[in-house]
Amino acid sequence: MDLPFGIDFGGTGIKGAPVDLALGDFAGDRQKIKTPKPATPKAVAKVFRELVGRFPASSAPVGVTVPGIVHGGVVWSAANIDAAWVGTDADSLFTAALQRDVHVVNDADAAGLAEVEYGAAKGRNGLVIVTTLGTGIGSAMVHDGVLVPNSELGHLEIGGRVAEKWASNVFREQDGLSWKEWAKRLTTYYRTLERLFSPDLIVVGGGVSKESDQFLPLIAIETEIVPAALQNRAGIVGAALVASRA
Ligand code: BGC
Numbered sequence: 361m362d363l364p365f366g367i368d369f370g371g372t373g374i375k376g377a378p379v380d381l382a383l384g385d386f387a388g389d390r391q392k393i394k395t396p397k398p399a400t401p402k403a404v405a406k407v408f409r410e411l412v413g414r415f416p417a418s419s420a421p422v423g424v425t426v427p428g429i430v431h432g433g434v435v436w437s438a439a440n441i442d443a444a445w446v447g448t449d450a451d452s453l454f455t456a457a458l459q460r461d462v463h464v465v466n467d468a469d470a471a472g473l474a475e476v477e478y479g480a481a482k483g484r485n486g487l488v489i490v491t492t493l494g495t496g497i498g499s500a501m502v503h504d505g506v507l508v509p510n511s512e513l514g515h516l517e518i519g520g521r522v523a524e525k526w527a528s529n530v531f532r533e534q535d536g537l538s539w540k541e542w543a544k545r546l547t548t549y550y551r552t553l554e555r556l557f558s559p560d561l562i563v564v565g566g567g568v569s570k571e572s573d574q575f576l577p578l579i580a581i582e583t584e585i586v587p588a589a590l591q592n593r594a595g596i597v598g599a600a601l602v603a604s605r606a
């Protein structure tokens with residue numbers, strides 16, 4: 361069967377695999393290529409071609425995560441990526457480059473959909489907020505299984521500061537914070553999300569969620585808060601899901 365393909369476009373690596381949507385998992389070995397520098401849309405399109413070329417030819421759609429706002433296939437923001445992305449019609453660019461139907465989606469939205477469909481929020485109704493703690497803070501808001509795209513809750517200003525410039529995992533490292541000190545910042549952050557949105561469940565993803573034992577129990581909020589289940593598979597699986605639904 362022709363399986364959709366998922367690509368996770370990150371700051372250090374571009375990863376991809378065909379995805380079995382019945383299982384919510386890779387249907388072949390995930391391949392990884394280093395992100396080009398500078399990571400302009402054109403340079404990235406070339407890497408996508410090489411990546412997809414490593415798998416048997418297929419005409420199934422391709423989903424791609426982008427760490428920025430994605431509106432109707434066009435990238436609207438680039439907080440942590442090359443500025444050339446802003447205004448790029450990524451759906452058209454990649455569809456032409458790969459000669460396959462390509463759909464781009466915000467990275468956190470892809471991860472959020474995957475967690476709701478297959479992971480930590482599977483079967484959960486009401487409002488689920490998935491946050492990814494990495495270089496920035498990504499967010500996905502999913503209500504009764506339906507995504508409200510581009511929520512960008514990492515850019516909330518709290519106490520005059522943009523949240524991701526103070527509470528992301530990169531800032532934990534840069535500021536040399538202990539788990540306890542970081543959890544204090546995260547408590548402030550998640551309490552703000554609670555006050556604004558009254559979520560039913562908060563899911564915490566991003567690479568550091570592997571170490572959730574160290575900091576999740578220290579986050580003092582009322583809402584149930586759990587680690588993501590798909591770890592680094594969430595982006596690829598979520599992207600393929602979006603592509604197949606588009
Ligand atoms: C971007 C978001 C992205 C997040 C995680 C933020 O800086 O604005 O679009 O989801 O980083 O990569």
